[in-house]
Amino acid sequence: xxxxxxxxxxxxxxxxxxxxxxxxxxxxxxxxxxxxxxxxxxxxxxxxxxxxxxxxxxxxxxxxxxxxxxxxxxxxxxxxxxxxxxxxxxxxxxxxxxxxxxxxxxxxxxxxxxxxxxxxxxxxxxxxxxxxxxxxxxxxxxxxxxxxxxxxxxxxxxxxxxxxxxxxxxxxxxxxxxxxxxxxxxxxxxxxxxxxxxxxxxxxxxxxxxxxxxxxxxxxxxxxxxxxxxxxxxxxxxxx
Numbered sequence: 217x218x219x220x221x222x223x224x225x226x227x228x229x230x231x232x233x234x235x236x237x238x239x240x241x242x243x244x245x246x247x248x249x250x251x252x253x254x255x256x257x258x259x260x261x262x263x264x265x266x267x268x269x270x271x272x273x274x275x276x277x278x279x280x281x282x283x284x285x286x287x288x289x290x291x292x293x294x295x296x297x298x299x300x301x302x303x304x305x306x307x308x309x310x311x312x313x314x315x316x317x318x319x320x321x322x323x324x325x326x327x328x329x330x331x332x333x334x335x336x337x338x339x340x341x342x343x344x345x346x347x348x349x350x351x352x353x354x355x356x357x358x359x360x361x362x363x364x365x366x367x368x369x370x371x372x373x374x375x376x377x378x379x380x381x382x383x384x385x386x387x388x389x390x391x392x393x394x395x396x397x398x399x400x401x402x403x404x405x406x407x408x409x410x411x412x413x414x415x416x417x418x419x420x421x422x423x424x425x426x427x428x429x430x431x432x433x434x435x436x437x438x439x440x441x442x443x444x445x446x447x448x449x450x451x452x453x454x455x456x
Contacts, residue, residue: 234329241324242368247359251276255351256326258344260333273351280354283362284312285455287369295380305452310383311374314396314456317346323377326352343400390447394424397456403427407443411435422446426454 231249238252239245246252255273262272288311292304299307310316321327326348356365374380398405403426410421410433420439424432424446432449436442450456 237329241326242356243372244360244364246355248355251355251359252352255355256329256331256348258330258332258347261331273348276351276354276358277347278354279357280350280352281312283353283357283365284317284350284369287366288312288374290366291370291374306388307383309451309456310386310388311378313388313393314343314346315393316378317349318343320373320377321345321349324349343396388448389444390451391444393456394447394450397451397454398426405431407446409439424450426450 231253234253235245235249238249254271255276257271257273259270259272259274262270265271285308288308289304292307292311296304296307322345327345330344330348332344353365353369356368394405405424405426408423408425410423411419418437419435420437420442421435422433422439422442422445423430424443431453432446434442434445434449436445
């Protein structure tokens with residue numbers, strides 16, 4: 217049966233409305249509806265299955281993040297056949313950034329489906345939406361396979377919601393991206409000033425340390441720019 221046809225089970229499903237909503241987002245009916253329900257269940261609203269394990273979307277998020285990275289890397293490799301590895305890495309970083317995933321999630325309307333216990337937050341983290349998007353991609357991959365999820369990302373995300381010209385020309389705020397990541401991962405970080413701009417060449421040399429490990433080092437006449445460059449190195453090295 218074509219994935220675009222309405223399966224008989226949908227007519228009798230207690231989740232008929234959810235089936236239809238997901239169909240409108242994906243362009244096809246889901247097979248294993250439980251995967252898609254799980255994709256929208258934040259850990260704050262999840263039940264403990266056993267010690268240390270909850271029925272949340274975190275595992276699907278992990279899988280979806282990797283799938284998105286693979287599809288985007290393949291897309292960029294083919295779209296820019298004469299660009300070097302550095303250009304492709306920066307483009308991928310922009311396209312799979314947390315901010316971009318949050319943006320895509322909102323455009324798809326995923327925020328309407330997320331199960332979250334708002335009582336646990338003073339202010340709900342914006343990353344919840346991007347996490348749900350990644351988890352949704354993980355669910356599609358498990359439910360329909362790589363070709364289906366690749367088609368979805370290319371036709372319904374990149375072609376519709378991502379302006380490639382803007383991505384190519386726009387600079388990323390790597391410092392904000394990095395700080396968002398360390399806060400989420402609960403890691404310690406600090407900027408160390410190796411040179412303060414008082415030398416003959418007036419260069420600031422900034423070293424970024426994460427959990428006592430050097431994650432990036434850069435120099436520039438602008439202290440802020442040097443910090444951005446060090447954060448960019450860290451984002452690439454840590455695959456943020």
